[in-house]
Amino acid sequence: MLEWAAFDGLICGQYRAFMEGCMRKLMLMLSCGTLAAAAGTSGTVTFNKDVLPILQSNCQSCHRPGEVAPMSFLTYQETRPWAKAIKAAVLSKKMPPWFADGKYGHFQNERRLTEAQTKALASWADNGAPEGEAKDKPASLSFTEGWNIKPDVTIEMPTPFEVPPSGIIEYQYIVVPTHFDKDVWVTAAEVRPGNRTVMHHVIIYVRPPGSTYLANAKPGVPFVPVTFERDANGAAIRRAPQQAPQAAAQGAQQANAPRPQQGVGSMAGVELLTAYAPGLQAQHFDAPIADAAKFVPAGSDFVFQLHYTTNGKAATDQTKIGLTFASKPPKYRYFTSNATQQGFEIPPNDPNYESHSAVVINEPAQLVWLMPHMHVRGKDFLYEAAYPTGETETLLSVPRYDFNWQLGYEEAKPLPLPKGTRIECTAHHDNSANNPYNPNPNVTVRWGDQTWEEMMMGFFAVVVDAGVKPQDVIGRAAPRKPAL
């Protein structure tokens, strides 16, 4: 991330110089009465001189072989056929994918083209998408084949999972022992799906020794803790009863996490390590604050939560995770938690159903990362901080949530959260027929794993002193606004 930021800065600098050149040129051309190819110091916007630097800093992280985008933009030959589509995608702001309202917050991983960059891509397409001169071409970026981090260790599902051509696949949970014989501190983590075409998302949880979470699952064997009875639409019609007393007794750390279902055990002490979904990339836990890392106790297991979607063809997947380790115990701990609301009931045809969730920060912490999560009826999502002084601040606003993209928003500067600050989330779901992704506007929608059920989760990460226990930091809180 830091490398990328530095690189972006460089490109911006080059771009400013380039645009100043353009303005001078434009004045000249205007005085000569020509308007053709208004941008570019040599008269025409070319791939080598103008377009490739933009693609390198804004697009190639996804648009290259083996990454999430379906086509590569590394070379002129690969990019040329997409010139018109690129123009359309950047003008409509469909690309690069970024959903935060620019009015709130500053994010380190912000993907937004400047007006000048958008114009350059558009005029390149309008002018026949020329390649330009070889001498103008910047050096190619070097990417590690496959991994975007240089893992010290990789951990893979022990056997491939066979995905059938059709049907609903319940979430699969695979417990994979780490065999770590001492505590480790993880500085970066990356999930590499074995087969992206059937992978909706992956979440990796750390299950510490002694945890009862998924205690019945045999290591290495795909486990489905809850099988729902489903109606003709595929919606769950009966849920396993909740383990209410046990859930209530859980540590505050997981107070707002999904309530465990029967036979699942307690999620107390279980932490989300990292996740994969379109838009999420390798996570660097030491990027927001140097000398911070995620803690994985000796003897922990990783729980792979895998959401496969069928696409008409049988497929196999064998997903793995790569980790880099701190060389010595760090000063700070990077910890992921969430403010979740499970108690909603979205009425049929409700176009704007509001729900709230909140947590309270019981020890001073620094906020570094936010990731809203809903399903296909998700409409918008807002994070606010309510400070002990009574002031509130909008941390992140996602006015048009898009389930196809799961984006993590990394704070440009860690945001201090004094003791007693509350993180409050407000979400809206659109259960009307106007929502093109809505599979059925005529049903009441409740919490559930599958995409046609709903979620309301405000994931966030904080950095605290390494010695502080997460359950002492994050507490349960009633939302300031009405619960539902």
Ligand code: HEC
């Ligand atoms: C975070 C990953 C990511 C980044 C960054 C990204 N793309 Fe994409 N892009 C995708 C994926 C995935 C698709 C295919 C799915 C889709 O169309 O939504 C896509 C599709 C496209 C398409 C086809 C759109 C269509 O309507 O068929 C174009 C054109 C495109 N991207 C251009 C760009 C450009 C130009 C940039 C940089 C300015 C960029 N993308 C940055 C992931 C990315």
